[in-house]
Amino acid sequence: MLDTQVVVVGAGPVGLLLAGELRLGGAEVVVLERLGEPTTESRASTLHARTMEILDSRGLWEGGDSPASDSRGHFAGIPVDLTLPGSRPGLWKVPQFDTERLLARWAAGLGADVRRGQEVRAVTDTGAYVEVVTGDHAVRAAWLVACDGEDSTVRRLLGADFPGHDARRELLRADVAGIAVPDRRFERLPDGLAVAARRADGVTRVMVHEHGAPVPVRTGPPAYDEIARAWKRVTGEDVSGGTPLWVNAFDDTARQLAHYRHGRVLFAGDAAHRQPPIGGQALNLGLHDAFNLGWKLAAEVTGRAHSGLLDTYHTERHPVGARTLSTIEAQALLLFGGPEVEPVRALLTELIGHEPVRAHLAAMIGGLDVRYDGVGARLPHSIELQRTGRGLLLGPADILDGVPYAPAEHWTLVRPDGHTVWADPSDPPPQEVLARWFGPPPT
Numbered sequence: 001m002l003d004t005q006v007v008v009v010g011a012g013p014v015g016l017l018l019a020g021e022l023r024l025g026g027a028e029v030v031v032l033e034r035l036g037e038p039t040t041e042s043r044a045s046t047l048h049a050r051t052m053e054i055l056d057s058r059g060l061w062e063g064g065d066s067p068a069s070d071s072r073g074h075f076a077g078i079p080v081d082l083t084l085p086g087s088r089p090g091l092w093k094v095p096q097f098d099t100e101r102l103l104a105r106w107a108a109g110l111g112a113d114v115r116r117g118q119e120v121r122a123v124t125d126t127g128a129y130v131e132v133v134t135g136d137h138a139v140r141a142a143w144l145v146a147c148d149g150e151d152s153t154v155r156r157l158l159g160a161d162f163p164g165h166d167a168r169r170e171l172l173r174a175d176v177a178g179i180a181v182p183d184r185r186f187e188r189l190p191d192g193l194a195v196a197a198r199r200a201d202g203v204t205r206v207m208v209h210e211h212g213a214p215v216p217v218r219t220g221p222p223a224y225d226e227i228a229r230a231w232k233r234v235t236g237e238d239v240s241g242g243t244p245l246w247v248n249a250f251d252d253t254a255r256q257l258a259h260y261r262h263g264r265v266l267f268a269g270d271a272a273h274r275q276p277p278i279g280g281q282a283l284n285l286g287l288h289d290a291f292n293l294g295w296k297l298a299a300e301v302t303g304r305a306h307s308g309l310l311d312t313y314h315t316e317r318h319p320v321g322a323r324t325l326s327t328i329e330a331q332a333l334l335l336f337g338g339p340e341v342e343p344v345r346a347l348l349t350e351l352i353g354h355e356p357v358r359a360h361l362a363a364m365i366g367g368l369d370v371r372y373d374g375v376g377a378r379l380p381h382s383i384e385l386q387r388t389g390r391g392l393l394l395g396p397a398d399i400l401d402g403v404p405y406a407p408a409e410h411w412t413l414v415r416p417d418g419h420t421v422w423a424d425p426s427d428p429p430p431q432e433v434l435a436r437w438f439g440p441p442p443t
């Protein structure tokens, strides 16, 4: 006897988006979250273009204020204009607790059962079902998805192969009241890198990397004293008299699971890949994992999936994760490097002046250039019909939301995650294409 069809471990942004997508696909879902209350840390505060399109496609911003956007992005601190065709180009500033609140409300409205104060301590995959044990109860499900973050308990319990490298460099951060230092975006100094941004409320976010500084093994956030001393060595400025409101350190550890599926257990978000938050890619990458997985797993548990559909989660998302980690690594090398990287930075700055290079980087940063093997590009704009999370078959004459859909003269088959899998000027998709993505026709 199962308690539910899918158990999701972790009610971070990735677990919550996944839970909503599973519900849209008709699957029963229980989310187990260790924390009794949602986090109040701002953490990842940037949503990129594709993430905004995804949230729009499910109507998440409807009825509320759209966040502020900015077309000024960067690659390793080198400015990149993110202007591109599409409905949501650019950077969108949303503190992570707001993203989580939005997703939690949406998932709960769809019937996801989110249970807080439940820390998963044991996982057994019997081959027929998965059992997870928290402090006071056990839950049996056909599938488990680990969305339990970069220190994933599920990953550890399963001993999953997580290759990559440990920390080599570190960036210290603090939100500080009562200091007056000049704003700087990415100031490159002889002894390191410094960033300072004063907010309207007078609090300044400072970030500092010191060339050649060893990376300590940390069991908690750094002391503010340590950050103030590093700031002084790199910039010469004294911020020791400030009042720290938040302190944090991140390093450039980078690892990715060798396999996103282990038997009846799947991994998504930071549980599947660990990376520094450079360029604000981490959260966006994880949300895209959830958007790819949700409809496939829902089809699997409701008996609609073609055999092999679920395995396309790993084959599609693992290469995207590997590429994103590689571009984050490139940024870390260029950002934290000393004088030896200056010639490469100068060359890259020159190249970004060429429109094809700028557009290439802007699409990559925005997550708009993702292609899966044998699958077409994404539907370029959100339409009312996508709210349901179902696939769409658009005929040649279809006009979407009053806008002729390009290419309007085509038959177009669209997966629930917005990617086209058939486009033909004269023929609708044959039965095998429909069956591959949406299962056999009901008898």
Ligand SMILES: Cc1cc2nc3c(=O)[nH]c(=O)nc-3n(C[C@H](O)[C@H](O)[C@H](O)COP(=O)(O)OP(=O)(O)OC[C@H]3O[C@@H](n4cnc5c(N)ncnc54)[C@H](O)[C@@H]3O)c2cc1C
Binding pocket: 009, 010, 011, 012, 013, 014, 015, 032, 033, 034, 035, 041, 043, 044, 045, 046, 096, 118, 119, 120, 121, 147, 148, 149, 150, 152, 153, 154, 248, 268, 269, 270, 271, 277, 278, 279, 280, 281, 282, 283, 286
């Ligand atoms: C302190 C901090 C600062 C960050 N700053 C930035 C930033 O500035 N920019 C940026 O782009 N990214 C930043 N990140 C990264 C970003 O927050 C993550 O990429 C994003 O949260 C990943 O989402 P997720 O849902 O995969 O994992 P998480 O958000 O980590 O969610 C995992 C959830 O699982 C829960 N959980 C863990 N173990 C268990 C268990 N055993 N049982 C039940 N529940 C469990 C956790 O409580 C948590 O709610 C930061 C992360 C942290 C921790």
